[in-house]
Amino acid sequence: MNMLTYRSAAIDIKPGEDVLSALLRAEIDAPHSCRAGVCQTCLHRAVEGTPPAAAQEGLTEAQKAQGYFLACVCVPKTPLTVIPTDEAAARSEVIVRAIDRLSGDVARLYLEHGPDFSYRPGQFLELITPEGLGRHYSIASVPEEDPHVELHIRLHRGGRMSGFVSEQLSPGDRLHVAGPLGTCFYEGVDPGQPLTLVGAGTGLAPLMGILRDALRRGHHGPIRLYHGARERAGLYLHDPLEALAAKRENFTYVPRALSEPGFDGGDVAAAVLEQEQALKETAFFLCGGERLVSRLKRDLFMKGASLKQIRSDVFLPAN
Amino acid sequence: MPTLYERLGGAPAVDAAVDIFYRRVLADGRIARFFDNVNMEEQIAKQKAFLTMAFGGPNKYTGKDMREAHKKLVAKGLNDMHVDAVVENLSSTLRQLGVGEKDVLEVAALANSVRADVLNR
Numbered sequence: 454m455n456m457l458t459y460r461s462a463a464i465d466i467k468p469g470e471d472v473l474s475a476l477l478r479a480e481i482d483a484p485h486s487c488r489a490g491v492c493q494t495c496l497h498r499a500v501e502g503t504p505p506a507a508a509q510e511g512l513t514e515a516q517k518a519q520g521y522f523l524a525c526v527c528v529p530k531t532p533l534t535v536i537p538t539d540e541a542a543a544r545s546e547v548i549v550r551a552i553d554r555l556s557g558d559v560a561r562l563y564l565e566h567g568p569d570f571s572y573r574p575g576q577f578l579e580l581i582t583p584e585g586l587g588r589h590y591s592i593a594s595v596p597e598e599d600p601h602v603e604l605h606i607r608l609h610r611g612g613r614m615s616g617f618v619s620e621q622l623s624p625g626d627r628l629h630v631a632g633p634l635g636t637c638f639y640e641g642v643d644p645g646q647p648l649t650l651v652g653a654g655t656g657l658a659p660l661m662g663i664l665r666d667a668l669r670r671g672h673h674g675p676i677r678l679y680h681g682a683r684e685r686a687g688l689y690l691h692d693p694l695e696a697l698a699a700k701r702e703n704f705t706y707v708p709r710a711l712s713e714p715g716f717d718g719g720d721v722a723a724a725v726l727e728q729e730q731a732l733k734e735t736a737f738f739l740c741g742g743e744r745l746v747s748r749l750k751r752d753l754f755m756k757g758a759s760l761k762q763i764r765s766d767v768f769l770p771a772n
Numbered sequence: 773m774p775t776l777y778e779r780l781g782g783a784p785a786v787d788a789a790v791d792i793f794y795r796r797v798l799a800d801g802r803i804a805r806f807f808d809n810v811n812m813e814e815q816i817a818k819q820k821a822f823l824t825m826a827f828g829g830p831n832k833y834t835g836k837d838m839r840e841a842h843k844k845l846v847a848k849g850l851n852d853m854h855v856d857a858v859v860e861n862l863s864s865t866l867r868q869l870g871v872g873e874k875d876v877l878e879v880a881a882l883a884n885s886v887r888a889d890v891l892n893r
Binding site for chain 2: 486487488489490491492493494510511750751754755759760761
């Protein structure tokens with residue numbers, strides 16, 4: 454039996470040989486450095502088969518769940534099909550089931566997907582128009598509870614995807630998506646540990662998925678969700694989140710509108726740094742623009758948070 | 773007789789040290805600027821590789837990657853003073869973790885052994 458497949462090509466691997474050596478011997482230009490399972494330069498992903506635990510040491514639980522492994526210390530015991538980590542995601546067809554508005558400039562999209570599309574709440578996908586325009590959006594729904602994939606789409610004035618979604622798209626239309634992608638989801642979190650979710654703008658979408666996933670999986674530690682927006686209208690799930698906070702003792706909702714003076718006003722990052730206490734014990738999820746995420750990640754780390762416990766997704770502007 | 777790496781506590785010790793070490797480096801005004809705009813997760817993985825080597829742990833150190841990784845920084849002015857600062861931060865990290873002075877010196881010596889590669893000399 455063939456023990457190693459790279460993309461779709463069978464690769465010769467000797468008994469006891471590691472995946473990296475076999476790939477290099479097959480003249481595949483696989484990135485690598487330490488060759489001792491430490492530096493993670495040779496990270497690959499198994500799409501079929503399970504890598505031995507020793508090849509996943511030091512990776513995050515989310516990476517393990519996605520089949521990531523270190524090729525330099527991976528001696529396959531069972532057949533593996535592996536791909537590089539930058540491999541393009543698989544495409545599938547979806548049907549638009551509903552579109553509505555969450556606020557003046559945020560649209561909500563519900564997509565029906567086939568049985569082959571499986572995801573974890575908080576991952577993202579690439580939405581592709583019939584003209585081939587692609588943009589990344591995070592998933593706010595929970596597959597075990599929701600029939601459709603839910604996306605929150607920030608509508609930019611003059612944006613091409615924004616124009617397509619707000620003017621052309623209607624229920625029943627067929628689109629393509631690629632993915633899911635990303636490792637920003639509820640995995641490797643202790644159900645009793647403090648869980649802090651921080652997002653700005655439509656960074657709330659993945660956090661809603663992660664929040665519901667955490668509750669569904671019985672997270673009983675304190676959960677705090679901080680949502681920042683420029684104006685109060687941008688706190689587009691204010692009422693349902695307030696209602697959830699009133700109902701659940703372990704859930705706190707902290708909204709912050711930048712332009713608003715007084716209560717609920719101000720900078721969301723400042724609120725996080727001011728209010729968070731048990732930094733070392735807390736699992737963080739940060740989603741939003743580069744400035745918020747990078748700055749907050751560094752500040753939280755410097756104040757004592759463990760970098761391993763800070764998961765994040767940066768929303769990059771379309772180029 | 774246990775090796776240096778075994779005495780320090782192996783891979784879990786590297787895990788325990790890396791956050792503290794990286795935090796010290798980022799807070800050190802002499803060298804922090806070399807770490808602006810880096811991906812923190814990738815950087816932590818690289819720091820772990822470095823610490824594993826400096827702890828006398830399993831590695832296949834060749835120097836080639838160390839040279840490549842620091843080439844641009846040398847062009848930006850990376851010099852002996854900055855390497856000294858890194859070794860100093862490493863030593864104080866170990867002391868904070870309660871490592872004995874003899875082992876601290878041994879780690880510092882291993883860290884210093886890559887100086888020429890880091891500075892592309």
